[in-house]
Amino acid sequence: MTVTLADVAARARVSPATVSRVLNGNYPVAASTRERVLRAVDDLDYVLNGPASSLAAATSDLIGILVNDIADPFFGIMAGAAQTEIGGPGDGSGRAGGEKLAIVCNTGGTPERELTYLTLLQRQRAAAVVLTGGAVEDPAHQAAVSAKLAKLADAGTRVVLCGRPPLADNTSVVAALAFDNRGGGRRLTEHLLSLGHRDIGYVAGPVERTTTRHRLEGHRDAMKAVGIVGDEDRLTVHGSYDRRSGYDATVELLRREPGITAVVAANDTVALGATAAIRDRGLRIPEDISVAGFDDLPFSVDVVPALTTVRLPLFEAGARAGRLATGKEAPPPGGIATIAAELMVRGSTAPPRG
Amino acid sequence: MTVTLADVAARARVSPATVSRVLNGNYPVAASTRERVLRAVDDLDYVLNGPASSLAAATSDLIGILVNDIADPFFGIMAGAAQTEIGGPGDGSGRAGGEKLAIVCNTGGTPERELTYLTLLQRQRAAAVVLTGGAVEDPAHQAAVSAKLAKLADAGTRVVLCGRPPLADNTSVVAALAFDNRGGGRRLTEHLLSLGHRDIGYVAGPVERTTTRHRLEGHRDAMKAVGIVGDEDRLTVHGSYDRRSGYDATVELLRREPGITAVVAANDTVALGATAAIRDRGLRIPEDISVAGFDDLPFSVDVVPALTTVRLPLFEAGARAGRLATGKEAPPPGGIATIAAELMVRGSTAPPRG
DNA sequence: CTGTTAGCGCGTTCAT
DNA sequence: ATGAACGCGCTAACAG
Numbered sequence: 152m153t154v155t156l157a158d159v160a161a162r163a164r165v166s167p168a169t170v171s172r173v174l175n176g177n178y179p180v181a182a183s184t185r186e187r188v189l190r191a192v193d194d195l196d197y198v199l200n201g202p203a204s205s206l207a208a209a210t211s212d213l214i215g216i217l218v219n220d221i222a223d224p225f226f227g228i229m230a231g232a233a234q235t236e237i238g239g240p241g242d243g244s245g246r247a248g249g250e251k252l253a254i255v256c257n258t259g260g261t262p263e264r265e266l267t268y269l270t271l272l273q274r275q276r277a278a279a280v281v282l283t284g285g286a287v288e289d290p291a292h293q294a295a296v297s298a299k300l301a302k303l304a305d306a307g308t309r310v311v312l313c314g315r316p317p318l319a320d321n322t323s324v325v326a327a328l329a330f331d332n333r334g335g336g337r338r339l340t341e342h343l344l345s346l347g348h349r350d351i352g353y354v355a356g357p358v359e360r361t362t363t364r365h366r367l368e369g370h371r372d373a374m375k376a377v378g379i380v381g382d383e384d385r386l387t388v389h390g391s392y393d394r395r396s397g398y399d400a401t402v403e404l405l406r407r408e409p410g411i412t413a414v415v416a417a418n419d420t421v422a423l424g425a426t427a428a429i430r431d432r433g434l435r436i437p438e439d440i441s442v443a444g445f446d447d448l449p450f451s452v453d454v455v456p457a458l459t460t461v462r463l464p465l466f467e468a469g470a471r472a473g474r475l476a477t478g479k480e481a482p483p484p485g486g487i488a489t490i491a492a493e494l495m496v497r498g499s500t501a502p503p504r505g
Numbered sequence: 506m507t508v509t510l511a512d513v514a515a516r517a518r519v520s521p522a523t524v525s526r527v528l529n530g531n532y533p534v535a536a537s538t539r540e541r542v543l544r545a546v547d548d549l550d551y552v553l554n555g556p557a558s559s560l561a562a563a564t565s566d567l568i569g570i571l572v573n574d575i576a577d578p579f580f581g582i583m584a585g586a587a588q589t590e591i592g593g594p595g596d597g598s599g600r601a602g603g604e605k606l607a608i609v610c611n612t613g614g615t616p617e618r619e620l621t622y623l624t625l626l627q628r629q630r631a632a633a634v635v636l637t638g639g640a641v642e643d644p645a646h647q648a649a650v651s652a653k654l655a656k657l658a659d660a661g662t663r664v665v666l667c668g669r670p671p672l673a674d675n676t677s678v679v680a681a682l683a684f685d686n687r688g689g690g691r692r693l694t695e696h697l698l699s700l701g702h703r704d705i706g707y708v709a710g711p712v713e714r715t716t717t718r719h720r721l722e723g724h725r726d727a728m729k730a731v732g733i734v735g736d737e738d739r740l741t742v743h744g745s746y747d748r749r750s751g752y753d754a755t756v757e758l759l760r761r762e763p764g765i766t767a768v769v770a771a772n773d774t775v776a777l778g779a780t781a782a783i784r785d786r787g788l789r790i791p792e793d794i795s796v797a798g799f800d801d802l803p804f805s806v807d808v809v810p811a812l813t814t815v816r817l818p819l820f821e822a823g824a825r826a827g828r829l830a831t832g833k834e835a836p837p838p839g840g841i842a843t844i845a846a847e848l849m850v851r852g853s854t855a856p857p858r859g
Numbered sequence: 860c861t862g863t864t865a866g867c868g869c870g871t872t873c874a875t
Numbered sequence: 876a877t878g879a880a881c882g883c884g885c886t887a888a889c890a891g
Contacts, residue, residue, distance in 0.1 A: 153660065155868060166878045171870060181876060196656075201628035202559035203868035206883050211556065221588070221609060222581035231576045234611050238618065252625050255575060255609035257588050264592065271606050274555035302550075306507065394803055423807045430809075449748055453777045455784075455809040509884060520862045525886060535860060557884035560867050 154195045163191035174199065205276055210307065212251045214279040214476055215272040219260040223392065224448050225418065229283050229313060229469030230255050236473030251278055251477055260357075262292040269299045272308070279309035279476035283469070285362030286315055293319070300324065313472035314463075316361050317487050326475045326482040328468050328490055332362055332445075335461035335492030336369025339443055340415060342459070342494060344377055346502045348413040348441065352404040353387045354397055354425055356417035363389070363417060366445060370415060392417060397424025405432060412440060412503035419444035419451045419460055426454070426499070437501035447495055456498030463492055508549045517545035528553060559630055564661065566605045568633040568830055569626040573614040577746065578802050579772065583637050583667060583823035584609045590827030605632055605831055614711075616646040623653045626662070633663035633679075633830035637823070639716030640669055647673070654678065667826035668817075670715050671841050680829045680836040682822050682844055686716055686799075689815035689846030690723025693797055694769060696813070696848060698731055700856045702767040702795065706758040707741045708751055708779055710771035717743070717771060720799060724769055746771060751778025759786060766794060766857035773798035773805045773814055780808070780853070791855035801849055810852030817846055 156174075160167040165184055172178040173188040180188075191197075205211040214237050218226035234253040256268040265287075272280050280303060286293065297318050300310050304323035312318075317327035343351055353370055356363035371383055388403050390396030397416055401424065404411065414429070416422035422444030429440050436442050436456060444451060447462035468490055474480035510528075514521040519538055526532040527542045534542075545551075559565040568591050572580035588607040610622040619641075626634050634657060640647065651672050654664050658677035666672075671681035697705055707724055710717035725737055742757050744750030751770055755778065758765065768783070770776035776798030783794050790796050790810060798805060801816035822844055828834035 157868080167869075168871080168879080169877060172877085175870080179876065184877085198624060198627050198656075200560070200630075200868050201625070202556040202565065202630060203883095204628075204870075205556035206554070206560050206885085207868075207870040209870095209883070215608075220581075220585070221575070222578055222585045224576055224578060224581070227574075227576035227578070227581050231574070231611055231613075234575070235613070238611075238621075252622070253611070254569075255611065257585055257592075257607070257609065259585075259589070267592075268606070270552060271555070273552050274558075276554075276556060302552075394807065420803075423804055427807050449774075450777055450804050450808075453748065453781050453808070454804075511884080521885075522863080522887085523861060526861085529886085533860060538861085554884050557867090558886075560869085561884075561886040563867070563886090 154197050155200070156197070159188065159191045159195055159197050162195060163187045209276065211276045211278060213272070213275050213277045214251050214253045214281070215268065215277050216253055216255045216281045217258055217265060217268055217283060218255060219258055219284045220392070221255065221257040223420065225446055225465065226283055228448075228465040229472070232466040232469030233281055233283075233313070233473035233476070236470050236479070237477055253473070260287075262287050262289065262295075266292075266295060266299060269296070269303065273299070273303055273306065276306065277303070277308050279311065281311045281313055281472050281476050282315055283313045283472070284315060285360045288359045288361060288364070297323075309476055309478065311472050311475045313468055314465075314490075316365075321486055324486055326472075327487045328472055328475075329487065330362075330463050330468070330490050331492045332365035333369040333372070335445065335463070335494070336366040337373045338369075338492075338494045339445070339459075339461050340370045340373035342496060343413050343415070343441065343443065343500060344373060346441070346500060348503050349379060350408065350411045351386065351413045351415060352401075352408065352411040354400040354404065354414060354416045354421055355387055355389045356392050356421070358389050366417060386411070390417075390421070392421060394420055394424040394427075397421030398428045399424075401425040401428035402432075405429075413443070413500070414440060415443050417445065419446045419448045419458060422451075422458055422460070422499075423454065437499050438504065441500040441503070443500055452497070454499075459497045459500040460495050461492045462495050464490060508551050509554070510551070513542065513545045513549055513551050516549060517542045563630060565630045565632060567626070567629050567631045568605050568607045568635070569622065569631050570607055570609045570635045571612055571619060571622055571637060572609060573612055573638045574746070575609065575611040577774065579800055579819065580637055582802075582819040583826070586820040586823030587635055587637075587667070587827035587830070590824050590833070591831055607827070614641075616641050616643065616649075620646075620649060620653060623650070623657065627653070627657055627660065630660065631657070631662050633665065635665045635667055635826050635830050636669055637667045637826070638669060639714045642713045642715060642718070651677075663830055663832065665826050665829045667822055668819075668844075670719075675840055678840055680826075681841050682826055682829075683841065684716075684817050684822070684844050685846045686719035687723040687726070689799065689817070689848070690720040691727045692723075692846075692848045693799070693813075693815050694724045694727035696850060697767050697769070697795060697797065697854060698727060700795070700854060702857050703733060704762065704765045705740065705767045705769060706755075706762065706765040708754040708758065708768060708770045708775055709741055709743045710746050710775070712743050720771060740765070744771075744775070746775060748774050748778040748781075751775030752782045753778075755779040755782035756786075759783075767797070767854070768794060769797050770799065772800045773802045773812060776805075776812055776814070776853075777808065791853050792858065795854040795857070797854055806851070808853075813851045813854040814849050815846045816849050818844060
């Protein structure tokens, strides 16, 4: 019932092998026969059997992109950019030629799902895997991921890290593009300090995530550099990377220390929740309390007042990861590149009152 | 070099078929042998060969979710919700058992890529396909998509539409969950009219998209109902569904008619751009100009003033689509369900001045 | 409950 | 430049 390569061969009056050669375009084929074959393909509306093809060739053209939260533009932007580089423009026929195809896998930030998807991609003999965003720092999980990635690499899968720190053993990774979260976090807090703030609350992301830790370390480095120490734990509240969490954490922060003059949030989305909490309390931004975010997502410039934040070149990084995954671009020296984070000063931060 | 099912069978001292049976869990197997087999699997670190498995079984456990723009939370929320229902919790081992696996495919809103991905999923013998968001109205493309979906359905793939209108021939579709974009658009404009607005500009989405057309029709229906006609085209500017486009279109709108007292945007993201354009012009929201969006994305409640918009239950719809795709939920009568849109009145709309 | 036997549809040697 | 034959790794009958 479903038309196979043999059917096409029969109609084109050639051998199955020839059809295969035409379709893959790897071997020389006479122009006339190629023509006949292609017409037969169209006539019969033939679609290659992917599993059969992958089985015989021991490879596939799938490239998996793992993201922690697909509803978060932070990941969407990177994944979309990567996919733009990978997918190619298509040939307009919808025939799905030889180009690679990117698929996005949403781990929800959980270690189990991350491993499950890696196994799936291993099963599918994926051509490449791109892991985006921060990693969970649980040692057992990191070891499991490293082992899995090593196996993928052994099987010929190109592994790329985007916005994620290198592995302890990074040899199985083609390239690791790490964001300078620590540096960005430090500069952001330095900005606040330079405005005169001393009592700064920090709404952190989930514990045990590299992104959370690095941003927080940057913040604390800056504080320490000017001699503000001892209150770190009291002025830090952890939560997840969403608006709601930002709201709740800020409420808690203001309860613990009503005297804070600035709130630094784990990212822009969290900052949005923080601003809501501050306003609901009847305070103004930035007159009463300054607020800062991280990432510089598209909406950040449009909120009122515009959000001071740290810009991460998400699109560029994702695109580069895509090129690395397809081998279009040479890996950086040592397989590791650090991507700079740029401070964006806007209206949500100002000197403290008095 | 790579370990196969036969290797596992040898080590467990059973036949390959038995190994297959315990892995798929479809046939009865003695507890003791199952135990042996599973240990052998772990010992050898065996990973099923997906292509071989799919080839032999003529099906796969992949479920494709097509989205127009993965960087847009509108799609991210739906895709994430669908995937939550599809993916199952995983078994914690990362072994990737029998459950279905959702993969997200980013079409970028282009017809070619949409067809390319459908072909890919057809190749992979996908278990189901979920198409999210509005469709392009080009007749040729619609015919091509319909034909492709019919073929997928023939091959046993379950096709679900989420946030997309039913096909002309909807028989190959398990279920179409359509948003009431027209009703939502109408109620939104009725709200503005009831506040006293008469000069309302409309920043529309891309032409030739069902979502764009339906929302716009709802708006015009409401205008027509109170006898405001004749100026539709002049007070409508089309653009893409992003912030930048909303900004530019609003600038153009204000150029054409500086007297407008309200701007209705194609969606919340576009509305964000519109507010920026209005503010840059030195006008206040809502005192000088009211602004309204559509979708009620998470950030909309946090912008200042909070955005009046139309709430679409994106998460719920996506989750339902996921259940429909996996067969966990029975399709609605006739395979078509309309999902209600709820007006959310907030601070960005107010009576016009004077 | 378990082993045996055939393919699934294609890519890839080898020939020619 | 093309054809013939083999096998990729697994599942699905069919026995037993």
